[in-house]
Amino acid sequence: MSGADIRLDGLQFAYPGGEPFHFSTSFDAGSFTGLIGPSGSGKTTLINLIAGFEEPASGKLYFDGVDAAGTEPAERPVTMVFQDNNLFAHLDVFTNIALGVSASLDLSGDDRTEIAGAMEKTGLSGYGHRLPRELSGGQRQRVAIARALVRDRPVLLLDEPFAALGPALRRDMLRLVSTIHKEREMTVILVSHDPADVKFAATHAAFLDAGRVMANRPVDAFFSASDIPGLQGYLGT
Amino acid sequence: MQTSAATGTKPAVLSGLTAMVCIGLAVVTPMLALIAIAPAMPDLSADYLGFVWSITRFTVLQAGLSTLLSVMAAVPLARALARQASFPGRQAILRLLALPLALPALVVVLGIVEVWGRQGWVSTVLQHTGLAGPLNIYGLTGILIAHVFFNMALAARLLVAALEQIPPENWRLAAQLSFASRHVFQHIEWPVIRSALPGIASLVFMLCIASFAVVLVLGGGPRATTLEVAIYQSLRFDFDPPRAVLLAALQLGLCAGLFALGGRMATDIAVMASVGKPARRPDQATARLTDTLVIAAGLSFMALPMLAIVLSGVTAPFDAIVSQTVFWRALVTSLLLALTAASLCLVMAWSLLAAQRTIMRRRTPSRAAALLMSSMQAAGSLILVVPPVVIGAGWFVVLHRTGLVNSAAPVIVAVVNALMALPFALRILRPAVVGQAQIHDRLCASLGLSGVQRWRLVDLPVLARSLTLAFAFAAALSIGDLGAAALFGSADFVTLPLLLLQKMGSYRSLEAAGIALLLAGFCLGLIWLAEKLRPEATAQ
Numbered sequence: 046m047s048g049a050d051i052r053l054d055g056l057q058f059a060y061p062g063g064e065p066f067h068f069s070t071s072f073d074a075g076s077f078t079g080l081i082g083p084s085g086s087g088k089t090t091l092i093n094l095i096a097g098f099e100e101p102a103s104g105k106l107y108f109d110g111v112d113a114a115g116t117e118p119a120e121r122p123v124t125m126v127f128q129d130n131n132l133f134a135h136l137d138v139f140t141n142i143a144l145g146v147s148a149s150l151d152l153s154g155d156d157r158t159e160i161a162g163a164m165e166k167t168g169l170s171g172y173g174h175r176l177p178r179e180l181s182g183g184q185r186q187r188v189a190i191a192r193a194l195v196r197d198r199p200v201l202l203l204d205e206p207f208a209a210l211g212p213a214l215r216r217d218m219l220r221l222v223s224t225i226h227k228e229r230e231m232t233v234i235l236v237s238h239d240p241a242d243v244k245f246a247a248t249h250a251a252f253l254d255a256g257r258v259m260a261n262r263p264v265d266a267f268f269s270a271s272d273i274p275g276l277q278g279y280l281g282t
Numbered sequence: 283m284q285t286s287a288a289t290g291t292k293p294a295v296l297s298g299l300t301a302m303v304c305i306g307l308a309v310v311t312p313m314l315a316l317i318a319i320a321p322a323m324p325d326l327s328a329d330y331l332g333f334v335w336s337i338t339r340f341t342v343l344q345a346g347l348s349t350l351l352s353v354m355a356a357v358p359l360a361r362a363l364a365r366q367a368s369f370p371g372r373q374a375i376l377r378l379l380a381l382p383l384a385l386p387a388l389v390v391v392l393g394i395v396e397v398w399g400r401q402g403w404v405s406t407v408l409q410h411t412g413l414a415g416p417l418n419i420y421g422l423t424g425i426l427i428a429h430v431f432f433n434m435a436l437a438a439r440l441l442v443a444a445l446e447q448i449p450p451e452n453w454r455l456a457a458q459l460s461f462a463s464r465h466v467f468q469h470i471e472w473p474v475i476r477s478a479l480p481g482i483a484s485l486v487f488m489l490c491i492a493s494f495a496v497v498l499v500l501g502g503g504p505r506a507t508t509l510e511v512a513i514y515q516s517l518r519f520d521f522d523p524p525r526a527v528l529l530a531a532l533q534l535g536l537c538a539g540l541f542a543l544g545g546r547m548a549t550d551i552a553v554m555a556s557v558g559k560p561a562r563r564p565d566q567a568t569a570r571l572t573d574t575l576v577i578a579a580g581l582s583f584m585a586l587p588m589l590a591i592v593l594s595g596v597t598a599p600f601d602a603i604v605s606q607t608v609f610w611r612a613l614v615t616s617l618l619l620a621l622t623a624a625s626l627c628l629v630m631a632w633s634l635l636a637a638q639r640t641i642m643r644r645r646t647p648s649r650a651a652a653l654l655m656s657s658m659q660a661a662g663s664l665i666l667v668v669p670p671v672v673i674g675a676g677w678f679v680v681l682h683r684t685g686l687v688n689s690a691a692p693v694i695v696a697v698v699n700a701l702m703a704l705p706f707a708l709r710i711l712r713p714a715v716v717g718q719a720q721i722h723d724r725l726c727a728s729l730g731l732s733g734v735q736r737w738r739l740v741d742l743p744v745l746a747r748s749l750t751l752a753f754a755f756a757a758a759l760s761i762g763d764l765g766a767a768a769l770f771g772s773a774d775f776v777t778l779p780l781l782l783l784q785k786m787g788s789y790r791s792l793e794a795a796g797i798a799l800l801l802a803g804f805c806l807g808l809i810w811l812a813e814k815l816r817p818e819a820t821a822q
Contacts, residue, residue, distance in 0.1 A: 096728065098724055098727065098728075117730070118724075118728045119728060119729060120730075123728075124728070125724075125728055127724065127725070130721045130722070130725065131725065133722065133740060133744075136739070136743075144731070144739070145729065148729055148730050148731045148735050148739075150739070
């Protein structure tokens, strides 16, 4: 399945007692955007709104032009990989991945083949019966990515899933996501606190500051630009 | 993609709402019945009012004294246990302090009579040494001993838990500043104890106000009768419903008033959870001797009655007990009641919690949702305000008019037992459910896991441990209950505690000791099994 385009039209949201966020931007189908910005700028809130974990107070969100208002997270064309707790600790790797195919675990022969394929692609072959606690941090995130593969939704949202990994491992994981992005032509949005990661893996970069999307451009244009308010201060250039 | 965001969440909220309404009906119906017959109250003579007043006064007096003594004994015991982190058998002592909560009150009363009664161990020692004559345990003294037995243990555990919350840095700081024991108390321990005490004291007071079995056996006459026991007597012996109504109204007013006053009641009834590993403290060595004495005194006070139950129980004529058909009838009735009550309790607890979990998922719940949420929380602890005997009395009056008392008795007792266990089940389950929700909610939402599928794949395996424990605790509470069952007991409806009460009343103390040991074994065995069997879902 190829990617969907995502459009945020004046999406407003505020945590109780907090400053309101106001998001307007769009992500092209099949693009890979890195979201950067200071903490508290609304990166995670933005993708939580897209995933349906938060309800906007006003504004519109469209997937391929279809209004997403009132749809449950599971109904949206979206898979999200969180920073942690992506897996059910009491279920083995295979079952954790299989839940992406069927919540009732009704699996056909084709489904099993597909799960095996996703495990192979993510380097998890032979780990099917392991429990999450028997895996390393990187392997656990690979399970989450394998599940995203079998779910096969047009949009993949990544909320700093590799932040806790070392630099080399992080590059490996980014390479994996980048490969999947190219093969499946998914729309990928990666929240990151490291601009180098974005340069490395993404096609686009977006900068958030104080609850607003200040810029969203192709990577080259983004990092060579000098007209994005607040970016230079954030990057320290 | 046009379905409402609310559709996926409605079933859970609906079932919580149903549970709430059922709890409300089970409690409110008998209250309305009591009010309906209230105008029939004729006798307001001075004698009558004097009688009611003396019962009310005694109820408050014994609860006040029990609370005072329990807390005064609990503070030094808790200090000693918290300070002596490496005391030999400390963990076992803490577990011993948790036992009374699961032991049937009637069984404990029997053990206390064995130790403190006219022919008990203490009296024997006193007489042999010529220090004093035999003790008379019946009346206020016995009630206080029994209440301190239950509540000193509870208060001490809650206090130890509070003291162990003190961050280890405080102890290092105390060592650096060379605090003496009294400085430690003044600057570190007392502030913690002081903030925990009001909650603990009001909880203990509440439990003593509603105490039934202890007062029924150890009290006597209008001089030592509480409202609960008087309600029971006015329905079972004098059959005077109007008097029962007046007493029930007083009891209800007292409990509701206290509940309103003591809004800070200790909400964490540490059920059987083991207390964590405490910090090593600098003042451990200096206080070792006094602490050892305090712990030894507390330990013997707690352990002697339990030992008495075992010692007199093992020599009981079990062949005579098991040859009586009434014993087997009582056993089966008690087990069936416990099973029904515990299942009902878990269904109610789960419905309430699942609904609250669903409502909590919204970061900003609407006013209606917030109201629903607090009503559900109130429904869970309604039984603390409306004592079981009052509910039972209401149903008794309703059913008596329709002639259904005997046939409905098991149902009513099971429902009341389930309600009694509900606050405890919620205490055990709530932290587990809330913690689980924080970890799994978003994942379940994104995978579309909800309802039965979520229950089967996620909730059940992750919460199995807490669910089993809650079930066992509810079953133990129901097996040991006397309050609800006593009102409805008859030749056709006998539970083990009722049988025990009969044996005690007819001076068959050997058989009584055997039944008491069996009851204690059932209750503790259930909890022990639940702790052994519960499979632990491991955290990631």
